[in-house]
Amino acid sequence: xxxxxxPAPFLLLLPAILVLAAVVIIPLILSLxxxxxxxxxTQPASLFTLIGFRNYVRILTDIxxxxxxxxxxxxxxxxxxxxxxxxxxxxxxxxxxxxxQRLLRTIMMFPMMFSPILVGFQFKFMFxxxxxxxxxxLQSLGLTDQAIPWLIDGSLAxxxxxxxxxWSSTSVFAILILAGLLAMPKEPIEAARVDGCTPWQxxxxxxxxxxxxFAYIAMTIRSLDVARAYDxxxxxxxxxxxxxxxxxxxxxxxxxxxxxRMGLANAMAYVAILLSILFTVYFFRKLSAARTQIAAEx
Amino acid sequence: xxxxxxxxxxxxxxxxAHKIGLFLAMTIICLPGLWIVLASFRPTVEIxxxxxxxxxxxxxxxxxxxxxxxxxxxxxxxIEYFRNSLIISVTSTAIALAxxxxxxxxxxxxxxKAKSSIFLGLMLTRTVPGIxxxxxxxxxxxxxxxxxxxxxxxxxxVALNVPFTIWLIDGFFRQVPKDLAEAAQIDGCTRWQAFxxxxxxxxxxxxxxxxxxxxxxSWNEFALASxxxxxxxxxxxxxxxxxxTSEFTIDWRGMCALAVIMxxxxxxxxxxxxxxxxxGLTSGAVKG
Numbered sequence: 001x002x003x004x005x006x007p008a009p010f011l012l013l014l015p016a017i018l019v020l021a022a023v024v025i026i027p028l029i030l031s032l033x034x035x036x037x038x039x040x041x042t043q044p045a046s047l048f049t050l051i052g053f054r055n056y057v058r059i060l061t062d063i064x065x066x067x068x069x070x071x072x073x074x075x076x077x078x079x080x081x082x083x084x085x086x087x088x089x090x091x092x093x094x095x096x097x098x099x100x101q102r103l104l105r106t107i108m109m110f111p112m113m114f115s116p117i118l119v120g121f122q123f124k125f126m127f128x129x130x131x132x133x134x135x136x137x138l139q140s141l142g143l144t145d146q147a148i149p150w151l152i153d154g155s156l157a158x159x160x161x162x163x164x165x166x167w168s169s170t171s172v173f174a175i176l177i178l179a180g181l182l183a184m185p186k187e188p189i190e191a192a193r194v195d196g197c198t199p200w201q202x203x204x205x206x207x208x209x210x211x212x213x214f215a216y217i218a219m220t221i222r223s224l225d226v227a228r229a230y231d232x233x234x235x236x237x238x239x240x241x242x243x244x245x246x247x248x249x250x251x252x253x254x255x256x257x258x259x260x261r262m263g264l265a266n267a268m269a270y271v272a273i274l275l276s277i278l279f280t281v282y283f284f285r286k287l288s289a290a291r292t293q294i295a296a297e298x
Numbered sequence: 299x300x301x302x303x304x305x306x307x308x309x310x311x312x313x314x315a316h317k318i319g320l321f322l323a324m325t326i327i328c329l330p331g332l333w334i335v336l337a338s339f340r341p342t343v344e345i346x347x348x349x350x351x352x353x354x355x356x357x358x359x360x361x362x363x364x365x366x367x368x369x370x371x372x373x374x375x376x377i378e379y380f381r382n383s384l385i386i387s388v389t390s391t392a393i394a395l396a397x398x399x400x401x402x403x404x405x406x407x408x409x410x411k412a413k414s415s416i417f418l419g420l421m422l423t424r425t426v427p428g429i430x431x432x433x434x435x436x437x438x439x440x441x442x443x444x445x446x447x448x449x450x451x452x453x454x455x456v457a458l459n460v461p462f463t464i465w466l467i468d469g470f471f472r473q474v475p476k477d478l479a480e481a482a483q484i485d486g487c488t489r490w491q492a493f494x495x496x497x498x499x500x501x502x503x504x505x506x507x508x509x510x511x512x513x514x515x516s517w518n519e520f521a522l523a524s525x526x527x528x529x530x531x532x533x534x535x536x537x538x539x540x541x542x543t544s545e546f547t548i549d550w551r552g553m554c555a556l557a558v559i560m561x562x563x564x565x566x567x568x569x570x571x572x573x574x575x576x577x578g579l580t581s582g583a584v585k586g
Contacts, residue, residue, distance in 0.1 A: 007408075007410065008404070008408060009404040009405075009408040009410045010410070012400040012401060012403055012404035012408075013400070013401050013404050013416070015396075015397045015400055015401070016397050016398070016400070016401040016420065016460050016461075016464060019397060019453075019456055019457050019460055020420065020423045020457055020460060020461070022453075022457075023435070023453055023454055023456070023457035024423045024426060024431065024457050025423070026438075027431065027434035027435050027437075027438050028426065028431070028434060030434045030437065030438065031430075031433055031434035031437075034434070034437075089323075090323055093316065093319055093320050093323060094320070096316055097316075097320060104320070104324070105572065106569065106572065107324050107327060107328060108324075108327065109568055109572055110327055110328060110331060111327060112568060113514070113561060113564040113565050113567075113568045114331070114518075114561065114564075115517070115518030115519075115520065115536055115560065115564070116518065116520065117518070117520040117536045117539060118518075118536075118539070118557050118560060118561065121539060121553060121557060122330045122331070122333075122334055122557065123330065125333075125334070125337070125550060125553075125554070126330060126333065130346075130348070131345060131346055131348075131350075131550070133329075133333055136349075136350035136352075139349070139350075140349070140350065140352070167326075167327075167330065171327070223425070224421065224424045224425050224461075224462070225424075226425075226427075227427030227428055227429065227430070227521070230427065230428065230429050230521050231520040231521060231536075234520070234521075234524075235539075235540070235543075249427055249429045249430075249521075252429050252430060252433070253429050253432075253521075253525075256433050257525065262433060262437070265433055266433055266434070269427070269429070269430035269433055270430075272427050272429075272430050273425070273426050273427065273430050276425040276426065276427055277422055277425055279425075280421065280422060280425045281418070281422075284418060284421070
């Protein structure tokens with residue numbers, strides 16, 4: 001009579017799986033269900049009426065939803081690319097520094113400590129049309145004599161949000177790419193130089209492939225957390241003015257809590273979740289592809 | 299000779315450009331934060347002044363005094379918020395670390411079926427946007443009656459932190475050579491003893507930085523906290539920041555002061571972990 005002993009890794013992973021099931025999976029199943037109902041917080045009974053795909057049909061034909069969706073994807077694409085480029089530049093600047101590298105690295109981590117809500121507030125303060133640092137500086141330098149309505153005009157507000165987002169997350173890229181640059185063996189670079197490569201060629205064919213996986217780690221970490229932009233937008237413009245900076249996430253929270261239409265909001269939330277998962281899976285794939293490539297070459 | 303001088307001059311120019319570039323980048327990184335700190339010490343009149351006052355004329359701790367003087371005198375229940383934030387962050391970090399250590403160890407030391415898909419699955423639970431998760435959680439929590447309690451937020455934050463903690467700790471355990479623990483087991487340790495006496499101390503600094511990372515995540519979280527808290531019972535600092543905004547006016551100075559209070563613990567902790575954090579995240583990058 002020997003009892004079945006579960007394998008060790010199963011036991012070790014059990015707590016993690018239990019917690020995630022209780023707090024993430026089960027609520028998500030519930031919200032999947034409620035996305036098929038006309039559930040409103042104010043009418044609890046509406047949770048038990050099934051309406052099929054009507055919520056989904058509704059959001060898929062809703063121009064407001066698609067605008068928010070498009071804006072979210074645009075923001076993410078632009079932000080991730082800009083962060084990647086700036087992070088690469090910053091990492092290379094710091095790597096070249098001969099003295100004070102430790103201090104520079106510490107300063108570089110500075111934005112990482114800011115909670116997104118603080119980043120939002122800080123840039124709301126700086127971009128304030130009346131008392132903000134940006135307008136004050138522009139006016140004092142005589143570049144403009146009117147107050148630029150940074151957070152009031154739709155596309156300027158989008159730009160301001162983009163700046164806040166890029167400021168807060170570039171350091172993730174910079175730090176990881178810098179780690180890649182420092183971990184890189186020096187011989188291939190020297191060999192390339194001896195063989196007569198130009199600096200650009202050295203960078204393109206030697207350095208770049210090596211730091212790729214590090215860049216993808218940064219991308220993956222960022223994509224796990226893209227919805228952080230909600231906090232920034234929430235405090236900077238709250239989707240305003242007149243919904244011109246509405247992102248998917250602010251739209252969800254408005255539909256769910258201000259309009260109390262939970263069922264509809266849950267349907268939207270599922271689209272947002274799919275978007276996040278898509279981003280993450282894409283970068284995970286890239287990450288493992290880059291890893292195998294590195295392993296094969298070095 | 300001429301070529302030599304030219305090359306040297308070019309090198310000189312390059313190094314100047316490099317220094318200027320570095321300086322500009324660092325200024326852009328630091329400026330917003332420093333501006334907030336400065337604004338928290340300036341009187342409101344000066345912040346609002348038109349044309350702007352660039353050189354601070356008078357600095358004072360008034361904003362901080364007002365903040366701590368309690369509700370009604372221009373303050374907010376800062377002490378309660380701070381306490382809530384601290385209790386929730388510390389507890390959820392401790393639990394997430396315990397769970398993450400078990401999980402990370404499993405990923406680093408065992409081979410099992412569908413390992414990489416389980417790993418990806420765990421990570422995917424982290425990608426669920428906070429606001430999307432808050433909808434069903436809000437409903438479940440209100441049914442269970444744990445809205446506006448520490449317990450509710452702690453549970454949510456544990457789940458939020460577990461995937462990433464597993465990722466980090468997995469990386470740190472991989473850096474500890476397997477042979478060490480095996481040697482200890484040959485010398486008569488049980489696997490349990492080998493873990494605590496050999497592998498845990500070696501991975502210790504890394505685990506600590508995973509802990510600090512989890513702490514910061516909970517400390518800074520807003521999307522869930524803003525929906526799952528209602529009153530001073532459980533409101534955390536990020537939610538408290540919104541106390542300073544009303545429909546049309548914002549107490550800029552007060553918000554700046556609170557921002558400074560929020561950032562200090564994060565600042566200290568990040569400085570402690572910075573080195574280990576990067577090595578944990580990248581450990582798998584090259585060796586696969």
